[in-house]
Amino acid sequence: MNTVMSNKRIIALYVLPSLFLILAIIYVPIVLTGYYGLMNWNGIGKPSYIGLANYKTLMHDSVFWHSTFHSLLFALLSTLCLILYLAVALVLSGKIRGANLLRKIYLIPMLLSSVAIAQLWLKVYHPTNGILNGLLEKLGFHHTPEWLADPHIVLYAIFIPILWQFAGFYILIYYAALKNIPASLVEAAKIDGANALQVALRIKLPLISEVIKVTIVLAVVGSLKYFDLIYVMTDGGPNQASEVMASYMYHKAFREFDFGYGSAIGFFLLIICLVATWVIRRLTATKDTIQYS
Amino acid sequence: MPSMSTAIRPRTEEAVSARTLSSSIGYGVLYVVLAATAVLQLLPLLWLLLFSLKNNQEIFNLSPFALPKTLHWSNYSTVWEQGSIGRYFFNSLWITVVSVVLTILLANFVTFAMTRMKWKLSGIVLGLFMIGMMIPVHSTLIPLFSLFKKVHLTDSQLSIVLSYIAFNLPLTIMILMGFYMALPKEVEEASIMDGCSVNRMFFRIILPMTASVSVTAAIINMIYNWNEFIFVNTFLSDDSKKTLTVGIQNFVGQYTTNWGAIGATLMISILPILVIFFLLSNRIVEGIAAGSVKG
Numbered sequence: 001m002n003t004v005m006s007n008k009r010i011i012a013l014y015v016l017p018s019l020f021l022i023l024a025i026i027y028v029p030i031v032l033t034g035y036y037g038l039m040n041w042n043g044i045g046k047p048s049y050i051g052l053a054n055y056k057t058l059m060h061d062s063v064f065w066h067s068t069f070h071s072l073l074f075a076l077l078s079t080l081c082l083i084l085y086l087a088v089a090l091v092l093s094g095k096i097r098g099a100n101l102l103r104k105i106y107l108i109p110m111l112l113s114s115v116a117i118a119q120l121w122l123k124v125y126h127p128t129n130g131i132l133n134g135l136l137e138k139l140g141f142h143h144t145p146e147w148l149a150d151p152h153i154v155l156y157a158i159f160i161p162i163l164w165q166f167a168g169f170y171i172l173i174y175y176a177a178l179k180n181i182p183a184s185l186v187e188a189a190k191i192d193g194a195n196a197l198q199v200a201l202r203i204k205l206p207l208i209s210e211v212i213k214v215t216i217v218l219a220v221v222g223s224l225k226y227f228d229l230i231y232v233m234t235d236g237g238p239n240q241a242s243e244v245m246a247s248y249m250y251h252k253a254f255r256e257f258d259f260g261y262g263s264a265i266g267f268f269l270l271i272i273c274l275v276a277t278w279v280i281r282r283l284t285a286t287k288d289t290i291q292y293s
Numbered sequence: 294m295p296s297m298s299t300a301i302r303p304r305t306e307e308a309v310s311a312r313t314l315s316s317s318i319g320y321g322v323l324y325v326v327l328a329a330t331a332v333l334q335l336l337p338l339l340w341l342l343l344f345s346l347k348n349n350q351e352i353f354n355l356s357p358f359a360l361p362k363t364l365h366w367s368n369y370s371t372v373w374e375q376g377s378i379g380r381y382f383f384n385s386l387w388i389t390v391v392s393v394v395l396t397i398l399l400a401n402f403v404t405f406a407m408t409r410m411k412w413k414l415s416g417i418v419l420g421l422f423m424i425g426m427m428i429p430v431h432s433t434l435i436p437l438f439s440l441f442k443k444v445h446l447t448d449s450q451l452s453i454v455l456s457y458i459a460f461n462l463p464l465t466i467m468i469l470m471g472f473y474m475a476l477p478k479e480v481e482e483a484s485i486m487d488g489c490s491v492n493r494m495f496f497r498i499i500l501p502m503t504a505s506v507s508v509t510a511a512i513i514n515m516i517y518n519w520n521e522f523i524f525v526n527t528f529l530s531d532d533s534k535k536t537l538t539v540g541i542q543n544f545v546g547q548y549t550t551n552w553g554a555i556g557a558t559l560m561i562s563i564l565p566i567l568v569i570f571f572l573l574s575n576r577i578v579e580g581i582a583a584g585s586v587k588g
Binding site for chain 1: 323324326327328330331333334335337338340341344352353357399400402403405406407409410411412418421422425427428429430431432433434435436437438439440455456458459460462463481485491492516519520521522523527538539541542545552555556559562563566567570574577578581582
């Protein structure tokens with residue numbers, strides 16, 4: 001039995017193709033990103049080594065820091081919205097008829113491509129023919145904003161479709177976790193005289209704390225690497241007011257053909273994502289994980 | 294359970310009825326909030342469906358949710374015939390199907406070897422797969438582009454398929470892992486006793502047993518691949534090779550002023566996903582929940 005199940009030839013046959021793929025397509029490129037960051041390279045000719053020059057320029061590049069700030073703002077807003085999703089999930093997992101149908105409806109936007117969502121919301125935000133300004137005019141507003149052309153509101157205007165896209169995803173995760181809590185625990189708390197709010201805050205939330213941590217990581221890292229929707233809706237504009245890290249990298253590499261500098265941004269994005277994951281994990285670490293099963 | 298708490302601390306009858314009244318008002322408010330959220334989620338899509346069936350004059354002059362006099366299905370036939378939507382659609386379809394089938398098969402191989410077979414480096418290799426989930430796709434984009442260029446795979450759809458498989462393997466393995474862990478060891482012990490080879494056991498016994506969880510993982514994979522944008526947009530420059538997601542981006546550009554055509558294009562691109570969702574919503578819900586929380 002043991003000899004059969006440790007047959008090296010079969011293990012190699014089963015594991016090596018996949019291992020080769022992730023090494024070649026994920027791990028080699030992330031090492032190369034850091035390496036190309038040390039180069040002056042237009043993507044076509046031969047790269048020339050310039051040491052840390054790209055990274056030094058990066059440190060003094062105000063557009064880069066604005067992009068980073070925008071990405072961090074999205075991360076913060078997304079994390080704050082988790083409270084909203086959690087509240088909806090708490091209600092939904094109570095005695096609500098049609099909860100199953102509702103959570104499916106909430107999920108629908110998440111299944112669509114960011115490009116389709118971006119195109120749709122371009123129309124929603126259209127200054128003269130869009131449904132949003134149409135509604136505002138009916139309500140009596142005369143100076144309706146140009147949502148995506150105004151540098152002061154463009155970031156928030158972009159955040160709304162993001163919210164719309166992912167709300168159902170987080171509600172679904174919380175709902176599934178809340179439904180997993182054994183009914184006996186909730187019953188016991190109620191018999192002891194706890195009201196619905198106390199049950200939610202003192203019993204349910206601590207029991208799903210692991211899931212909440214995972215969603216914080218997902219929301220933060222997801223926001224940091226947000227790209228598709230912004231690329232289609234504003235392409236970082238107007239005047240780079242909605243540029244984020246990933247879009248700035250893309251522009252530098254594939255528009256200005258500064259692959260070295262783009263790689264340096266990509267490497268920074270990688271580091272910040274890994275650090276964010278690690279920091280959130282550390283900050284939310286508990287001494288003992290709560291067991292309930 | 295209000296009845297239980299009243300059993301412990303008896304209340305006067307008025308207090309009880311006041312409480313049920315306020316709680317039913319509370320429930321009413323909650324239902325309104327939940328229903329309003331659902332409406333907000335659906336409204337933009339309903340608007341899209343409606344304006345895909347109107348001409349510009351109707352879109353700009355009628356109220357947004359009014360039905361047009363005649364439904365302009367011609368918007369759909371126009372974009373399907375004029376543009377290369379049909380080709381984009383076919384490209385998306387085969388790239389998605391091939392990537393998903395290969396990902397599921399490879400992930401099953403790996404998960405089987407990880408959970409059932411004994412070897413020294415399995416811990417490290419598993420770590421590599423799991424950390425792969427945390428790597429942002431964008432950080433690999435520039436080197437991948439130059440690597441594919443070196444091996445002459447830019448402008449080849451093979452580069453897309455390989456990228457999809459690599460980036461979906463970690464999540465797929467994670468979803469499968471839970472199933473394999475719960476599979477009783479007796480299954481393979483019995484078949485090995487009967488003189489079954491490992492390969493035979495994997496293909497004849499284990500793989501069929503994973504059908505349900507594999508389908509769940511396949512659906513998640515399918516949604517990701519169908520909607521993927523940045524790889525196709527970066528690696529492929531030949532228009533005829535692009536997928537629907539990138540195709541509609543180019544296509545919509547030609548129709549900046551014809552809203553009906555844009556609406557029809559967007560509807561065509563999201564329809565397959567919506568149809569699959571209506572057919573398999575329970576599995577999708579289950580798959581998304583499983584794929585995200587277990588990490």
